[in-house]
Amino acid sequence: TGDFSQVPPSLTNPYTTDPLLDRALSRLLPKKYYHDVSKDLKSFGDRIVSEIDQLGRQAELEPPKLEQQDAWGNRIDRLIVSPAWYKLKEIAAEEGLISIGYDPTLDPKYRRIHQLSKLYLFGPSSGLVSCPLAMTDGAAKTIKELKLDEKYDELKYAYDRLVSRNGKEAWTSGQWMTEKKGGSDVGGGCDTYAKDMGNGKYLLNGYKWFSSAIDADVCLTLARIIDKNGNVILGSKGLSLFYLPIRNSETKKLNGIQMVTLKDKLGTRQLPTAELLLDGVEAIKVSDEGRGIPSIANMLNVTRIHNAIASVSYMRRIISLARDYSTKRVAFGRKLNEWPLHMATLSKLEVECRAGLLFILEAGRLLGLQESGEATPTEILNLRLMTPILKLYTGKKAVPLISEGIECFGGQGYIENTGIPSILRDAQVTPIWEGTTNVLSLDVLRVFASNKNVLGAFEKHINEMLTNTTNDESLRNCAEKVKSALKFLIVSLSKLSEGNNASLMQIDRG
Numbered sequence: 391t392g393d394f395s396q397v398p399p400s401l402t403n404p405y406t407t408d409p410l411l412d413r414a415l416s417r418l419l420p421k422k423y424y425h426d427v428s429k430d431l432k433s434f435g436d437r438i439v440s441e442i443d444q445l446g447r448q449a450e451l452e453p454p455k456l457e458q459q460d461a462w463g464n465r466i467d468r469l470i471v472s473p474a475w476y477k478l479k480e481i482a483a484e485e486g487l488i489s490i491g492y493d494p495t496l497d498p499k500y501r502r503i504h505q506l507s508k509l510y511l512f513g514p515s516s517g518l519v520s521c522p523l524a525m526t527d528g529a530a531k532t533i534k535e536l537k538l539d540e541k542y543d544e545l546k547y548a549y550d551r552l553v554s555r556n557g558k559e560a561w562t563s564g565q566w567m568t569e570k571k572g573g574s575d576v577g578g579g580c581d582t583y584a585k586d587m588g589n590g591k592y593l594l595n596g597y598k599w600f601s602s603a604i605d606a607d608v609c610l611t612l613a614r615i616i617d618k619n620g621n622v623i624l625g626s627k628g629l630s631l632f633y634l635p636i637r638n639s640e641t642k643k644l645n646g647i648q649m650v651t652l653k654d655k656l657g658t659r660q661l662p663t664a665e666l667l668l669d670g671v672e673a674i675k676v677s678d679e680g681r682g683i684p685s686i687a688n689m690l691n692v693t694r695i696h697n698a699i700a701s702v703s704y705m706r707r708i709i710s711l712a713r714d715y716s717t718k719r720v721a722f723g724r725k726l727n728e729w730p731l732h733m734a735t736l737s738k739l740e741v742e743c744r745a746g747l748l749f750i751l752e753a754g755r756l757l758g759l760q761e762s763g764e765a766t767p768t769e770i771l772n773l774r775l776m777t778p779i780l781k782l783y784t785g786k787k788a789v790p791l792i793s794e795g796i797e798c799f800g801g802q803g804y805i806e807n808t809g810i811p812s813i814l815r816d817a818q819v820t821p822i823w824e825g826t827t828n829v830l831s832l833d834v835l836r837v838f839a840s841n842k843n844v845l846g847a848f849e850k851h852i853n854e855m856l857t858n859t860t861n862d863e864s865l866r867n868c869a870e871k872v873k874s875a876l877k878f879l880i881v882s883l884s885k886l887s888e889g890n891n892a893s894l895m896q897i898d899r900g
C-alpha cells in the first residue's frame with residue numbers, strides 16, 4: 391500500500407565512530423598531546439554532525455555561477471558562490487584546519503598528525519572547501535620552505551592570513567599550473583609569459599585552463615620569463631614561480647584577470663573552477679629563474695597528501711553510511727548485517743580504507759619529523775618517495791571502492807536526494823588532479839633515479855614497520871610475504887632506474 395518507508399542511514403560523529411583513528415592516534419602521539427587532540431576531534435566530530443554536513447550539502451545544491459557582465463555591458467566577472475561555501479571556509483579557519491599544521495605553540499613533530507586527522511573528518515562534509523584548504527596549506531608550506539616570508543613583506547602578510555584562525559580575515563590560495571597544452575606536462579605546456587617591470591614586479595600574460603577555488607585571495611603560478619632580447623627558455627627549465635594577489639587590495643578589482651568561464655564538471659560541482667585569461671597580472675617572482683617546478687613541488691607534495699585524505703575520507707564516509715544502513719535495511723527476512731555475504735563485502739572495503747588511513751598518518755608522522763628538523767635523511771627520502779605513492783594508491787582505490795559502497799544501498803545509492811551519489815562523483819577527481827596515476831608513477835621513478843640511497847631507505851623503513859607492528863605469528867608470516875613482494879618491487883625499480891642519466895621518458899619506455 392506504499393505505507394512503508396525505509397529508515398535512512400545516519401551520520402554519526404566521524405571521530406568517535408571511526409574504527410581506527412582514535413587507536414592509531416593514541417599509538418602515535420604522546421599521552422598529553424593525544425588527550426588534547428582527541429578532545430578537539432571529538433568536539434569537531436559533533437560539529438560535523440550538527441552543522442557542517444548540512445552546509446556541505448547546501449554547497450552541493452547551490453553550485454557557483456559566474457556573471458560576466460552587468461546590465462550595461464560592463465565586464466564584472468562576478469562570482470556567485472553559495473553562502474554555505476563561505477561559511478564552511480570560515481569554519482575551516484576557526485577550527486584551525488590549516489593553522490594547526492603551522493602553530494608555533496604546538497609541537498611540530500605532532501601537529502601535522504592532528505591537522506591531517508581533522509581534515510580527514512572534515513573532507514566528505516566540507517562542500518569541497520577541502521580543495522582550497524589543500525592549496526592554502528601548499529602555499530603556506532612553499533612560503534616557509536623557501537623562506538619567502540623573510541624575503542618579502544607581502545609574503546609575510548599573506549602567510550599570516552593563510553594560517554589565520556580568524557574566519558573573517560583568513561585567506562585562501564589558488565594553484566594555477568594547468569594550461570590547455572599540458573596539465574601533466576607543465577614544462578611543455580606552459581604558455582604564460584612574464585615581463586620584468588623593473589620595479590620588482592612582473593606582468594603575466596597567459597591562459598590558465600583549470601583554476602579551482604577562484605574566490606581565493608592569492609595564488610602561486612608558473613610563467614616563462616621573457617629576457618631583454620625578447621627570448622624565452624622552453625621546457626620546464628624555463629619556468630619560474632610567481633606569487634600574486636587575485637584582487638587589488640584597495641579597489642578589490644581583479645588583478646589583470648578575466649574569468650572566461652566556469653567549468654561544467656562531472657563532480658566537485660560546489661567548487662568554482664574557472665578558465666582564466668591573464669592579461670597583465672602583476673606578480674612577484676618568488677623562485678630563482680628556471681626553478682619554478684622544483685619550487686612549486688613544495689606545494690604539490692602537500693596538496694597530494696590532502697588529496698589522499700580526500701580519497702580515504704570519501705571511502706570512510708560511504709562505508710560508515712553503508713554499515714549503519716546494514717543495521718536498518720531488511721532483505722529476505724533479515725537485516726543486511728545478518729547476511730554473511732554482505733558483511734564480507736563491507737569487510738573488504740574496511741580493510742582498504744583502514745590501510746589508507748594508516749598510510750596518511752604515516753605521511754603525517756614523517757612530515758612532522760621533517761618540519762621539526764628531527765627527520766633523518768632516510769626519513770626525508772621516505773617522505774618524498776611515499777607522497778606520490780600515497781596519492782596515486784588512494785586515488786586509484788577510491789573510485790571502485792566507493793562504487794561498491796554505493797551498491798551496498800541497492801537502488802537508493804543511485805538516488806540524488808539521498809546525497810550519496812555526490813560521493814562517487816567527487817571522488818572521481820582524486821586520481822586525476824594533483825597528478826594522474828601514471829604521472830605519479832613516473833614521479834616515483836624520478837625519486838629512485840635521483841638518489842641511490844632511496845632503495846636502502848625504503849627497505850629500512852619497511853623492516854622497521856614490520857618489526858614494530860606485531861608479534862602474532864600468522865600476521866608476521868603475512869608481513870614477511872608483503873616484504874618479499876616489496877623487495878621484488880624495489881629490485882625491479884632499481885633496475886629500471888640504474889642509468890641515472892636516462893631521462894624519465896627513457897625509463898618509462900624501458
Ligand code: MFK
Nearest residue numbers: 520521524574576577626683684687696697700823824825
Ligand atoms: C581535496 C584535496 C585535493 C586538493 C586538490 C587541489 C586542487 C588543485 C588541483 C590541481 O590539479 S593543481 C595542478 C596539479 N598538477 C600536477 O600535479 C602536475 C602533474 N605533473 C607532474 O607532477 C610533473 O611531474 C611535473 C610537472 C611536476 C614535472 O615534470 P617535468 O617537467 O618532467 O619535470 P622534471 O624536469 O623531471 O623536474 C624538474 C625539477 O622538479 C627536478 O628538480 P631538479 O631540477 O633539481 O633536478 C625534479 O626533481 C623536481 N620535481 C619534480 N616533481 C617533484 C620535484 N621535486 C620534489 N617533489 C616533486 N614532486
Ligand code: FAD
Nearest residue numbers: 565566567568572573574600601602823824825826828829
Ligand atoms: P594529460 O596530461 O593530457 O593526460 C592525459 C592522460 O595521459 C592521463 O591518463 C595521463 O596519466 C596520461 N599521461 C600523460 N603523460 C604521461 C606519460 N608521460 N606517461 C604515461 N601516461 C601519461 N590544475 C591546476 O593547475 N589548478 C587547479 O586548480 C586545477 N583544478 C582542477 C579541477 C578539476 C575538477 C580538474 C578535473 C582538474 C583540475 N586541474 C587543475 C587540472 C589537473 O591537475 C590536470 O587536469 C591533471 O594534472 C592532468 O593533466 P591534463 O588534463 O593535461 O591531462
